[in-house]
Amino acid sequence: MAENPDTQTLIDKNLSFSIPAKHCRGRAVRLGPVLDDILSAHNYPSQIKALLAEAMCLTSLLGALLKEEEAQLTLQAQTENGVISLLACDYKDGDVRGYIQFDTERLVSQPLEPSLMALFGKGYLAITFDHPEPRGRSQGIVPLEGASLAEAVQNYFMQSEQIPTVIRVALDIEGEQTIAGGLLVQHLPDGEEGKERLHVRMNHPEWEHVAIMGSSVQAEELVNTALPLEDLLWRLFSESDEVRVMSGKPLVKGCRCNEDHIRDVIARFPKEDKEDMVSEDGTIAIDCAFCSKKFTITSASLNN
Template sequence: MTTVSIDSALGFTIPHRHARGRMVRLGPALDTILSKHAYPPVVATLLAEALTLAALLGSTLKEDDGRLTLQAQAEGGAVDLLVVNYEAGVLRGYVRHDADRVAEIPRDPSLFALFGKGYLAITFDLPAIGERYQGIVPLEGTSLSQAAESYFAQSEQLPSVIRLSAATDADGTHVAGGMLIQHLPEGEEGRDRIHTRMDHPEWDHVRALAETVKPDELTDRTLGFDALLWRLFNEDEVRTLPELALSQGCRCDPEHFRSVIARFPTDERVEMADENGEIHVDCEFCSTRYSISLESLDA
């Protein structure tokens, strides 16, 4: 079996329809992230879709040092916190959940069953130009992709179609895929971009075709991005960008933790330490524990 387009993102445009998009497929990087935690299948699927969404959105950043954070926070559901980061093709993420409540929800739960009442925040950090943008929308709809579409409609006034899919192969490995496509209006100075949803037949055409994509096409390891784009948009000229490699990574740094703890007064550091004189710092993303001794801090 030939494996193509894994752990990568592809940008594309449909110039005559004033549309742009991204495709993402995750494999080994996804396995590495999920292997750090013993998530129930429902939670693993949620995180896989969130990582795919972060890659779709983050790969649109033009700045090399740009960062994207996707955070869903809620109360009353099985999941109360979901955090995913993207930076220069590197992904990390984790989910905080109640195992007992997760066991009670259906195998294909709605957003409300997962989260209860909550919100989705998407933050773009652009250090190169000193800018930070954040949009917050309610966690509404049946899926994470619908909540993200609401974000673009409300915060960006940008008509969008987002599709996410995750699957587990027979050998237990994971794969996830996604597609983002958006309408880019032309010659509409002074008008709200949301109007393009109503009065541009080009967008209706692209949206109708994009919505025909099947979940298993997004996760098919043997189906290249070019082949999938041809299936969907062969009536139009589609221009593609070079593929962007994606990987798992974490920004946790034991030396950084040490320097932060060293700033605390000695008596507070003693209170943090266990009976062996060790201060423990846990990274939720990579499920790694760092132990820092009081003796080393004093030295």
């Protein structure tokens, strides 16, 4: 494995790697303090806390696939008659945030480890990549099916993108700190990231080998903060000729809510709608769902 100057355990940081001989790329992540920061914004029950932790780990893995600094990845669940009415997470240049809106009364009747169907009903997962021009936006939507969100995201790459993909996510929510660890491995059969995939084969021999190795990762390995992710990758793929590892950007809670941004959003509404927002004291009260911050905007400060 290539030398990496930062060989300490990676917490709240993405790791990019490639296996050139097998035409594969991957991302690995382990979240700790940033995850606790996001989860602490709301008093989530254990089932919702675990789901959001998994979603944030997946968002961090997918966000690390972006190359441009201004690019953004959004993961959002659309549901019909589910306990959860909204799941929204996004990644932009290392900033991550996430939020879940749910029916408290209906959640009480669910087991401690409810299925995706129990939480979302007939749900769909939308994954959106927003790139700077000229690439623009691309989006894929897949049913929320399978045993986990990770399986649903894996299905997205197989169905919408036609990229052979293995995704594994593990959680440790029993201790004082919540830990989430994830691994994503993909096959790019023409050998270079960013090139058009002309001949995708789900059963390509070189991919079958890497997929078996990647799938063998244990949950305790992904969340073991004493095990550097570089060492874990070496354990999994040491039979390959070379594993190239590149440390990614630090991950931080980045809600991006502030008064200027809120004023800009309100300014886009028609005049009549803005007037309806104003209370008797001449202010507009805004609560940020992501971070629970409250903002009070005076109508006089808006550009009507």
